[in-house]
Amino acid sequence: MATSPKFKIEDLHVGIEGKEILKGINLEINGGEVHAIMGPNGTGKSTLASAIMGHPSYEVTKGHVYLDGEDILEMEVDERARKGLFLAMQYPSEISGVTNADFLRSAINARRGEGNEISIMRFMKQLDKTMEKLGMDESFASRYLNEGFSGGEKKRNEILQMMMLDPRIAILDEIDSGLDIDALKVVAEGVNSMRKPELGILIITHYQRLLNYIKPDYVHVIMQGRIVRSGGPELAERLEAEGYDWIKEELGIKDETVEQKA
């Protein structure tokens, strides 16, 4: 297997309940790169994340998404995951009665395949170490998956999963929302510790704040379901300082949204 992933989104159109939300997204992410997609609420950021992972509510009407040359849109959600795609979700589900540790071990083993399961000792060691890095109390291992977790705890748990599953492409959907500054730093450190040529990262965020801690290589602005500006980290800084209005003015956009605001 190639050590460095290649991820390519090609003219991606996505609709929900018949309404088109993404109108032709193009983006290439290579191993070792961190891309950030920014944009005001309701411009299609989270739709992009969910559609790439394959959420059944989203309908891809046109385009392709390739991971290492394979069109993942042809695959089931779990198959995408086993190919190395990971989505840290904005609103992860709660699963009662299933402990975090049991879940994680099942997920790791699903990727490793039958006959190649991780040993319990090795798993526990790795879990302890990773939870410590993220400042998570060890009781999290035996708590039920996301049940009763605060917003911040859920976000940490998503990053824990990412670190344990060691994906090839990780999409982080608004992982900064609901985090206080200390938690944000811990989460960012966790993500930074993962940066390597074998991993490409796509960060989706509303605020520039997170990007102070995870320095992106590329920044893209999404409006009306399209990427309307791309640049380096300086683009994010300008957005932080001036907001989105200058882009709207330059492009002559009055309403940047395509979907209902949350």
Added chain:
Amino acid sequence: MAKQLPKLSEYQYGFRDKDVSVYRTGRGLSREVVEEISALKGEPDWMLEFRLKALEQFYKMPMPNSANSKWFSILPGDLSELDFDNITYYVKPSERQGRTWDEVPEEIKRTFDRLGIPEAEQKFLAGVSAQYESEVVYQSMQKDLEAQGVIFTDTDTAVKEYPELVKKYFGTVVPPTDNKFAALNSAVWSGGSFIYVPKGVKVEIPLQAYFRINSENMGQFERTLIIADEGSFVHYVEGCTAPIYSTSSLHSAVVEIIVKENARTRYTTIQNWSPNVYNLVTKRAVAERGAHMEWVDGNIGSKVTMKYPAVIMKGEGAKADILSIAVAGKGQHQDSGAKVIALAPNCTSTIVAKSIAKDGGKVTYRGVSSFGRNAAGSKSNVKCDTLILDNKSTSDTIPYNEIKNDDIVLEHEASVSKVSEDQLFYLMSRGLTEDEATQMIVMGFIEPFTKELPMEYAVEMNRLIKLEMEGSIG
């Protein structure tokens, strides 16, 4: 195919009559049949009288339906296909050896294999051999129990060897008049367990019918009686997760438990009936002052199950905990629930009922929380959760409350949920297949139940649920 006869010489504890003559009553029920059963067992007259009175009662009582039964006034289970004339009420154990391994359906064999059940046990469960060869384990356990004065035998033997105890308690908790099926059981009962735990004795290991199951125990009309004397403790475990392959269509058991002052009894059942069986069981316990009764009850399979473990809290400060799961698949109706009846002050009870319906299955929670005039300060908490796996399956919750005292607390929560698209998406996005994700959600749902099971049962239970859930989605 060699016909394997029970090894009678090994039955030191007399599980059943040592007469191995082949005998079965014909189909249908009559006074003669009951007399024959009693005579074959060599029972004392008082038991024959008890049986005959019960038979009269059985004839007198109508089939429970919405018109004649308050309990079943809403959405009763369908018993219309149950034909009492087409049932064999007693078959001597030796006769049951007629089945050969080749006759056992492939599906059942496959399930045994996938549950990892040893071959000897498979044969027993399928009714090919009369006993599961675990005599050694059982005998060493029996020695320890005897030293503590604990009696653990089958009920037929108890009638002969401990007549005073049996006479004193038999039929006192569930009288034949209780319901038509209790009357039927009282008339034709055979097998079941008898347990007496003396004052202050705490039985450390769970008493498992598993260790001494033989075909008599697994009969259609077993009768279990447990007496936990003051300050004692016992945990009884019956059944197993393997499918109980039965060619007979009616299982109607009665379980009576007396929990004396400050004693505690836990009764754990997991039953996985084959889908032709009507499983109509009356289970009831009486808890005296400060006593604690726990029912842990798992119902899987069968055609129709009607089973409502009950606790009558008779003495002040008595406690009842009832935890149940029911899984209904295609063509199955699990009509189950719980009854807690507080007759004394400061009694507390909790009911947790978890139901799963899939492939068009039907689950009904039917329960009662009752507070008598003297139940001041009593509390009851009822929680019913249902998980529905597809649009074809249904669930109903039918709680009855009877409150005759103002100073009580009754809480009732009910929830019905579906395996949500988002939950599946979440788990699948981590690499689990849809089936694996569904299994995980279902196992999480029943975790409050599985965690109460002895380890080996919990493992079996999880395997069984995995099997049950395979391919049930999508």
